[in-house]
Amino acid sequence: MLFVTFEGPEGAGKTTAIMGVFDALIDRGIPAIITREPGSGSFGKKVRELLLDSGEINPRSELFLFLADRANHVDTIVRPALAAGKVVLCDRYADSTVVYQGYARGMDIDNLRALNEMATGGLSPQLTFLLDLAPEIGLARLTKKDRIDSESLEFHQMVRNGFLAEAKLEPKRWKVLDSTLPAEEIVENILEELLLQKILNSK
Ligand code: TYD
Numbered sequence: 001m002l003f004v005t006f007e008g009p010e011g012a013g014k015t016t017a018i019m020g021v022f023d024a025l026i027d028r029g030i031p032a033i034i035t036r037e038p039g040s041g042s043f044g045k046k047v048r049e050l051l052l053d054s055g056e057i058n059p060r061s062e063l064f065l066f067l068a069d070r071a072n073h074v075d076t077i078v079r080p081a082l083a084a085g086k087v088v089l090c091d092r093y094a095d096s097t098v099v100y101q102g103y104a105r106g107m108d109i110d111n112l113r114a115l116n117e118m119a120t121g122g123l124s125p126q127l128t129f130l131l132d133l134a135p136e137i138g139l140a141r142l143t144k145k146d147r148i149d150s151e152s153l154e155f156h157q158m159v160r161n162g163f164l165a166e167a168k169l170e171p172k173r174w175k176v177l178d179s180t181l182p183a184e185e186i187v188e189n190i191l192e193e194l195l196l197q198k199i200l201n202s203k
Pocket of ligand 1: 010011036037092094097098149
């Protein structure tokens with residue numbers, strides 16, 4: 001049982017990387033699931049729509065919707081999968097709240113950490129991959145922009161810097177990857193890290 005999260009600014013290619021890692025795990029007979037925040041399960045899908053495609057929301061409502069989604073996601077999807085011995089690959093988690101609502105929106109970071117603790121019941125990932133990318137490149141990769149994608153370049157710069165700052169605070173958990181590398185290389189780097197951490201055995 002291992003909980004791995006993937007974080008990064010918009011357009012960093014998290015989805016492609018996660019799918020590549022998932023296929024490699026399944027190939028090796030390691031049970032795994034892919035999940036994401038916001039938007040997993042039927043409750044999560046509704047919250048995601050409220051968050052990203054329902055017009056303006058004030059920052060506190062936005063925060064509590066992300067937390068509501070997280071609390072439900074952890075209990076109904078993440079913990080049961082871990083208890084069943086699966087590797088959980090999660091696209092965004094509590095760090096996104098610290099970075100987007102804290103570093104970028106300016107809400108108090110210590111409060112956000114405490115709220116995350118409450119929402120997750122204290123469940124933290126063992127490993128977090130940061131797919132780092134300059135926002136100019138990431139935003140240009142998007143074909144469609146939701147409410148948060150449409151924030152200013154400065155906002156997305158604060159997001160990038162926030163992730164890099166968080167990664168520095170906990171270097172054992174965070175692995176920073178250059179998202180301009182080809183997708184296969186990114187997947188290889190992630191698998192190497194999982195090997196190092198003895199999550200994978202060499203084939
Ligand atoms: P994501 O699924 O990465 O978007 P997309 O499907 O467009 O790639 O994330 C949704 C958006 O929500 C993204 O802009 C980051 C933001 N977000 C927060 O602001 N706080 C959070 O706690 C989470 C989980 C996401």
